[in-house]
Amino acid sequence: MDAVVGDPRRGHPVALFGRAAAALEKRLYGDARPNGVAHVAICVGAAAGLGALASAAGRTMTGSPKAAQAMTGVTKDGVGGPRAVVEIGVTAAATWAVLGGTTLAREGVRMAESLEAKDIEAARRRLPHLCGRDPRALEAPELARATVESLAENTSDAVVAPLFWGAVAGVPGLLAYRAINTLDAMVGHRSPRYERFGWAAAKLDDVANYVPARITGLLAVLAAPDRGRALRVLRRDGHRHPSPNAGRCEAAFAGALDVTLGGVNVYGSRIEHRPEMGDGPPPEVRDIRRAVRLTRTVSLTAAAIAVLVPALWPRHARRNRARGA
Template sequence: MLLGGGFLFVVALAIALDAIFGEPDWVWRRVPHPVVWFGAWIERFETRFNQPKTQSAQSGRLLGLLSLVFLVAAGGALSWVVQSLLLSFGVLGGVVLALLSSTLLAQKSLYLHVKAVEDPLACDDILAARKAVSMIVGRDPEKLDGAGVARASIESLAENFSDGIVAPIFWLALLGLPGLVIYKIINTADSMIGHKTERYLHFGWAAARLDDGVNLVPARLTMGLLLLSPFRSRVAEQEKTIARIWRGIAKDAPRHRSPNAGWPEAAMAGRLDIALSGPRYYGTEMVDEPFVNARGRRDVGAAEVDDALRLYRSSCLVQFMIIIAIALVSY
């Protein structure tokens, strides 16, 4: 660890604070969330430098790359100064640093968003379930039945466990607050401009490629956590062995539309013995994606979402214990 084993106690405290307190709305109603700041600066650069109707593809890619490099450099430098200042105050500074870092994690927030889908599904309130799932997925919820809503929420849980929790913690542990801030800038840029639309195809190219790169290792770590964490399904008809689930992951994950998202999705699908991904609507367009764990159950509902949340909680706890263990050994 570049910052030494002692810094991992800061990471562990950040994880604990996020798990307990989550996103304090009363704070963010008064002060913009850091991701809001990142998004505002990305939007400024995109508005100023992205002119797809007059730029060549090469110019668009170059300006998108330079914009992202500037934002990453500025965010990394500022966060390094903040971290250095706080660590100079010893334990108290470490606590404040952990508190700041926790604002860029999403354990409790992700759990609550998926739980908000499970609860109306359990009451057969498809309208409320669709509304809740629309907060965490990009596809058209009006075209989803109850099983589709459940699968969409479980897919989002698996993907966001990687992007919103494991990856930020990985980069925080490896490079400190600068690593965490740089990761969140890249990930936010990808979510805003990393789309293959006419406007963002070239300018957002660098954001999409960099996001793939910084998530390469965390996505596979997430898969490992979901695959190996203690868990027993309450509704699956049979419990697959870890070896059998791994064979399914190795086959299905590389076929996924994303180079990274398929790994946690395939692990989640295998542990729950359900099928995920598959064809879906984005707006009016049907995208024919292959299923992950295609032989798994497709008629799923609130019980499977509950299973997914229990596996998620177990994986979060295992991750926390691993951080503590490495900190104790390294300190």
């Protein structure tokens, strides 16, 4: 659904959540960590609760087991019958709502098109769709690096992490993760206003992305033309990034694309010096499309794993129980 339809231009569920979270922030804001903890607890709890209600509704909109068996000829638990159809529909809708892989890839392509046409101003206007870096003084090489780094990090945030938490915790996991990630983008960055209020959102996002970021890095290694080089860069440089998670994604992409990421980043009045990752030259404009292809490959692989592992695991568990019996 995400690949075919993409994100709606208006009324996106994540945007609606963002507006609700911003309204709650106005009521709860205070320059203290407890205020931020309350804000995160209410927002994430509401998202997870909505997911639980949606799952429960899907399980109850199917009629009796006897009716299901009569209509489909399946077992009384409803597997493969109306109950399964409704539950799959609810899960599919929730997954589509939280995935952002298609939009991410499209933004990467648009950046490539603008830079290939040497339209620097257009590329600068597009960069805020990908990251929070100040684009006003960036030239083509810096714009290309920012795009590749954003594609790497957001492949985890927009695709792999939602699929991971959906596989682990179903619809509540999907919605809770997207709430956590959205709050981190809204209040989790360092600034005088959010240094303490946004602490809880930033820390919870780090926890939620710890495993998915490492899965993203390994999938990028598997998709790399030279897997040995990609793995070497991931293991050597992944921990050097200030973020405990983004560095794994960026290092793996750097090794897979044979480029060097990192350097000086400007965020408004704040300047950060990021360690360099990789052994190749700095990214060029042509590397953006290569990064987009890597993003799509990692995303499709993650989707396949998210479907196959939960589907095969119960069968494996039932087989082991039968042997034990």
